[in-house]
Every structure is written in structure tokens, then in C-alpha cells.
Amino acid sequence: MQQPVIGMKARYELVVTEEFTAASMGSGLLPVFATPCMIAIMEGAATKCVQPCLEEGWSTVGSMINIKHMAPTPIGSNVYAEAELIENDGRRWLFSVRAYDEAGLIGDGVHERYSIENKRFLEKSAGRKTNV
Structure with missing residues (x-):
């Protein structure tokens, strides 16, 4: 397991x-x-960044994103997020x-994630399902 370092990308x-x-969409x-x-690839980059720092059975979930989408991109273009x-x-x-x-540059901002234990998180999610 890798230690988190400010500045890792x-x-x-x-x-x-x-x-x-x-x-x-x-x-x-x-x-x-x-x-x-665009938000999804930003979240994907953040997830990829910290996953090596987490114990087995743990991941992260997005909790906040504040971004600007500043330029249009046509079909066929290569895009990436960092x-x-x-x-x-x-x-x-x-x-x-x-x-x-x-x-x-087409977009920028900030994104917050929280570490969660997968099993507990999924149990909590299942508990929110209602029978109609």
C-alpha cells in the first residue's frame, strides 16, 4: 500500500x-x-490517484464537486482529466x-472524496431501498 502524498497525480x-x-446524456x-x-473523468482520475493508498476492501466515493466547463469539445476528440x-x-x-x-483546457475545479469500507457502504446502500 502506497502512502498518500500531497501533489500526487x-x-x-x-x-x-x-x-x-x-x-x-x-x-x-x-x-x-x-x-x-467531464465530471465523470475528473472523478475517475481522482479515484485512480488514491486507490493505491487504500487497504483491500476499501475505495472512495465522491462527496462534492465544484467545476467550470469552459470550452466545447466535438465528437472524435481525445479528452483527459488530471x-x-x-x-x-x-x-x-x-x-x-x-x-x-x-x-x-476545457474545465477545472475541485473535487472531494471520502474513503469507505466497501462492504459497510453497500450494506448501508441496500438499507435505503424501500418496498413499494
């Missing part, structure tokens, strides 16, 4: 296809990279996140 990449567009009407998908650990207070992890396409 990870990257998450994908190619924008029709399924990742605002029109497909319902977050807009145009065939451009959707903001929810997450950099900027704070770690025990189970709380805070990241600076940025997303890029081939022309440059």
Missing part, C-alpha cells in the same frame, strides 16, 4: 463518442462533450481537477 482518458455528448441538445461526462491531491485529512481527500482536449 493521476490521469483518466477517453475519446468523445456519441454516447458522451450532451445530446445523448440529456444535459443539452448539442453533439459536444457533456459536462456530466486530478492532483491537495489535501488529505484521514478519510477525506481533496483534489484539484482539470480536463483537457486536443486544443487545451
